Amino acid sequence: MHCHFNGTLLIQLLPPVLITEFILGIVGNGLALWIFCFHLKPWKSSTVIIFNLALADFLLIVVLPFRASYYVSRMKWMFGDTFCNISLFLLAMNRTGSIMFLMAVAVDRYVRVVHPHHPINSLSIHKAVCCAFGLWVFTISMTAHLLAIPRDNTTRCESFTVEGKLQEGESNPMLMWHRTGFLLSFWIPLAVILFCTFQIIVHLRRTQLGQNAKIKKALWFITVVVVVFIICFLPSNITQLLAWIKKTESKDCHQLEVLDTAFYITITLTYLNSMLDPIIYYLSSPAFQKIFKKAIGVRQAEDIADTADIRLEKPGSNSKSISQL
Template structure:
């Protein structure tokens, strides 16, 4: 038996949340893709990962208006079964793609800081693109099962169905949802902790620039946990509760007993899309180059990069030396000269 909920609370809560996430995500990630494609040159291997993360977030945001209209219409899907599966697939593949590329970015930072001489740090852009393509193929293969999910009717468009006897594709769908969070979470936490310990071990953590970078890395990890952890906890609770209730209650009473948990789950899963609206902020603060390009495009004052600051310091030092010697030269000219007579010995 499949549970079909009326979703009274979801109808009022989710539409404004999804519309807000759509507007912020489309503007932020669209602007980021424009920067990557037309202003950021040359690309590096890390740029390839950021570009693919922005692409995953942008495609995810494209599906949000359909979900918003679904809840505005009081959980009535009006676009047909085929578009329902396409929409659910876009949400699944790009949500998993976001977590996987965030994990890849964390590994890239870890290798550059903790193992700076490893050959992987010198990967060419073409090899990085091949690696990104492999990650996309992995993500698609993990989420393609969404097209095999069966719905109660053509107007009920959900991928996380609650069933007393779930089918294999539904079990895999929920496993993939949790797996694509747990593994990136563990990797991101490991990379973040290792970077912090490495820099503190070398007594670099008190340096202003390093301290700012450590704070930024920590914030990224915290935001990842805030956006993705609640929905995964709720999904685990639903799986455990469903198994318990199916053994103790009549089938007709299982769905009403799970309605509150399901409502909270759908609210928390909508919060996962919030991560896609925050990623452009990650791009902005992750690189001074990207920051200055954004400020130039938006006609804002440029920030001083480390290179320009160092150059200015060298120029200031050179000017100081010139001024010092210009003041010293007149005094040198006043020093009486010594005449040495050449003596010859016979």
């Protein structure tokens, strides 16, 4: 089967979306890494997980300008075959890394709420780093094949496509594995995250701890993780699955082009994850929230308000300031 897709809609739609994701993502994740590295002390095992999530997001974000340039150039890759493979590898590796660490965040909250006395809750920083390293090794092993995909001097730079002979999964075992790994690396973590969320909700209802403020925050946090995960990763996996099925049973190039276009639009939503994850960092720790507010000037504004309240007190009065009432 040989189909040729012009990608007109992608050329018009994706560059501004990718640039927006890059700008907001680089600011949010750059600020988060700055807080983690220089201000958030001491670290906990959960901090190690969130830090690696931020690192995966940041490494993905830095590739987006090259993808935007690719679409601006009417889907002609201008940076050579080697860097094409490297950029596809970085996108896949860090997309998978984000999924793995989001799953780890959900598991961490599940254990802390449902099994508060489990030894894993007192995991040392060293062991947490070893676990994070293991997730990175797994992620790289799932995506390293992209570094070896033959380009055949083409100007296209894609790891997914249903057109032409160049990158048909049936003729390239690496691309077949890439498509399979793409689907499995979403559906399995999704099942784990949903299980953790369900178990947390059931546990809170059974023990009637839902009114506890700290528990409410944990429930809100895991809900945000689930919502971000589903919004960002579910659409692309559904469209990829549909495209794979349709390709085996249909020779209609128009239908395949519609699915191909839908997939590349939804794959851009996976990069949106790197823009939304700073919300998860913010909710993960009161200490992070405090440092973040100080970094953007919120603390300073509060201090000014407190100073103004103190000035409102009468000289010699023992009354409390307005802010203390």
